[in-house]
Amino acid sequence: MGHVPRTQVSSNPIIAFFQYVWSSLITAAKGLRVTGYNAWLRERVTVAYPKQELDLSLRTRAKHRVLVDDTGDPICIACGQCQRICPDHCILVTRKKVTVTTPEGEEKQVNRPDEFVIDLARCMYCNLCAEVCPVDCLHLTRDFKYSSGDVHTMRIELEGLLRPEPLSEYEANQTDGADDEGGEE
Amino acid sequence: MEERGWLESLVNGLVQPLYDAVPWIVHLVPLLWILVLVAVSVLILIWAERKVSADIQSRVGPLHHGPIGVFQSVWDALKLLTKEDTIPRQADRLVFCIAPFIAFVPAVLVYVVIPFGKGWIAADLNVGLWYLLSVGSLGVVGVIVAGWASNNKWSLLGGMRAAAQLITYEIPMFLSVVVVIMMAGTLSMDDIVRNQAGGRWSLAPPETPFAGWYCFTIPGLIASVLYLVAALAEVNRQPFDLPEAESELVSGFNTEYSGMRFAIFFLAEFSNTALVAGIAATIFFGGWSSPIVSEGEGIWQIFGDGIVWYFVKITALIYGMMWVKWTLPRVRIDQMLQVAWKGLIPLALINVAIAVAHVAWVGP
Numbered sequence: 001m002g003h004v005p006r007t008q009v010s011s012n013p014i015i016a017f018f019q020y021v022w023s024s025l026i027t028a029a030k031g032l033r034v035t036g037y038n039a040w041l042r043e044r045v046t047v048a049y050p051k052q053e054l055d056l057s058l059r060t061r062a063k064h065r066v067l068v069d070d071t072g073d074p075i076c077i078a079c080g081q082c083q084r085i086c087p088d089h090c091i092l093v094t095r096k097k098v099t100v101t102t103p104e105g106e107e108k109q110v111n112r113p114d115e116f117v118i119d120l121a122r123c124m125y126c127n128l129c130a131e132v133c134p135v136d137c138l139h140l141t142r143d144f145k146y147s148s149g150d151v152h153t154m155r156i157e158l159e160g161l162l163r164p165e166p167l168s169e170y171e172a173n174q175t176d177g178a179d180d181e182g183g184e185e
Numbered sequence: 186m187e188e189r190g191w192l193e194s195l196v197n198g199l200v201q202p203l204y205d206a207v208p209w210i211v212h213l214v215p216l217l218w219i220l221v222l223v224a225v226s227v228l229i230l231i232w233a234e235r236k237v238s239a240d241i242q243s244r245v246g247p248l249h250h251g252p253i254g255v256f257q258s259v260w261d262a263l264k265l266l267t268k269e270d271t272i273p274r275q276a277d278r279l280v281f282c283i284a285p286f287i288a289f290v291p292a293v294l295v296y297v298v299i300p301f302g303k304g305w306i307a308a309d310l311n312v313g314l315w316y317l318l319s320v321g322s323l324g325v326v327g328v329i330v331a332g333w334a335s336n337n338k339w340s341l342l343g344g345m346r347a348a349a350q351l352i353t354y355e356i357p358m359f360l361s362v363v364v365v366i367m368m369a370g371t372l373s374m375d376d377i378v379r380n381q382a383g384g385r386w387s388l389a390p391p392e393t394p395f396a397g398w399y400c401f402t403i404p405g406l407i408a409s410v411l412y413l414v415a416a417l418a419e420v421n422r423q424p425f426d427l428p429e430a431e432s433e434l435v436s437g438f439n440t441e442y443s444g445m446r447f448a449i450f451f452l453a454e455f456s457n458t459a460l461v462a463g464i465a466a467t468i469f470f471g472g473w474s475s476p477i478v479s480e481g482e483g484i485w486q487i488f489g490d491g492i493v494w495y496f497v498k499i500t501a502l503i504y505g506m507m508w509v510k511w512t513l514p515r516v517r518i519d520q521m522l523q524v525a526w527k528g529l530i531p532l533a534l535i536n537v538a539i540a541v542a543h544v545a546w547v548g549p
Contacts, residue, residue: 017527017531020528021528021532024524024528028509028512028513031512031513032508032509032512034512035241035508035511035512036508038240038241038242038243039237039240039241039508040240042243043243044243044244044245045243045244046239046243046244046245048245048248
C-alpha cells in the first residue's frame, strides 16, 4: 500500500484494497498533471542554436580584440604584462621600436608589438590579460563563433585581433563593466 | 471523361485478366493496405513519440528533416537498413534470425479484423475479438525466442520477463474484454461497433450519438481503464517495459540485435501499440462511430461516422499512452506482478460481476 500513509490504511483488507486502487489512480493523475502542464503550457527551454540565438550576457568573454588608434596601428605598447599574467601561457608578445610622428609634429620612438599571438585553443577566457593591460587596448569581446576543426587555426596573429571599428554599445558596456568590477566586489 | 476511359481500359486490359487468372488476388488488396498502413503509421508514431516526449520535457524534438522533423524517422529507418547485421558467434543462428519476424507477423495479422470504418474491415470473422487476442499474444513468442537465441544473460532475462508479463497481464485484459462481449453479445468486431453506434443504454444522455459507447456504462468504464493499464504492460511500454529495462538489462531481449532485425522489433512494438489503442477504440470508444452526428447532412457529413473518427480516437489513445510513458517511472518486477495479481485481477473480477448485474437489470 505504498502510496497511502500507514496511519490512513484501513485495517479492513477490503477497504484497504480500494484505498490502494484509489491512491494509485490519484498519484498517477498527479504525475500526469505535471507533465501535461509541461507539454502544453510551459515554454520550451531548448534553443535551436543555428537558427535561433540567445542574447549573450554583457559580460560574456570570448575572442580577444586589440584596439587600434586613428592611423590603424595597435595602441599596444608591447609591455608584455598580459603574457606574464596569463595562467595558460597562451599569449606571445615581442617588442620592436617604431618611430611615430605625434600630432605636434615631432618624431618619437615608441614600443609596438612585433609579434602578438594568442592561442585561443589554450585560452580559458579569464580576462586577466585585459585587466592588467596598462593602455586598455586588449579586451575580450562577445564574438564566440570561431570554432574550427583544425587546432592550428585557433592560433590568432595580430592581424586577426585588430578591430578598427569603434566599440559597439554593448562592448562599451562590457568594458565599463570590466572596469567597475573591482569596485563592485 | 477522358480519365475514366483511361482507367476503364486499365481495368479491362490488366486487372480483369489478372483477376480471371488468379481470383484470390483480391485478398491481397486488404493485406497490402494493412502493410502500408502499419509501415506508415509506425514511422509517424516514432516521430510522434519523440515529439511528445520532447513536449513533456520542455524540449523541441526532431526539427531538421522536413517540416518540424516529420521525415526524421524515414532517415532513421534508412540508417538502420544500411547498418551491419551482426549475429553473435554463440547465438542460435536460425532462431536468432527468425525471432524478429515471429514478433512482427502477429502484430500485422491482427489488423485483419480491425474495423477501420463502415465496411472497412479485411475479414469480419465471427470470432474476431477472440482471434485478435489470441493472435496478438503470439508476438511475445518472438520476444522470448529472441532472448533465448541471443545467448546473452540480459537478453534471456528480458525474454523471461516478457513471458511473465504476458501471462500476468493477459488475465485482466481478457477479463475486461469479457465485459464488452457480455454487453455486445457477439465476438465480431464489426458488430461490436454497430451495437455501440446504434445503442442508447449508457450513463450518457440517451439522444446523443455516443450514448451507446461501452465506456459510458459503469462496467465498461472500469473495464476500459483496466484494459488500458493491462495493454500498456502487454505491449511492453513504460511504466511496464521490464523486458527491455535499460537501467537493469542493457536493452533486454534486443540487446544483441542490430540493423534491420532490430528495426523489425521496433516496428512490431509500435505496431502493437497502435493495435491496442485500436482495440480499445473499437470495443470501448465506439470504433468509427461519430460522437457528433451519426448521419450528417450537408457540411455535417464530414463529421459523420467514418474512418476519420477511428483514427482520431486511436490518436488520442496513443497520445495518452505516450503521456503515461513519459510521466510514470518504471516499476520493479515484483511491483509489476503485484499490480496485476493484487490489483487488476481482483478489480476485473469484481467488474465482471458488475457487468453481469448490468446486463441482467439494465439490458445489454
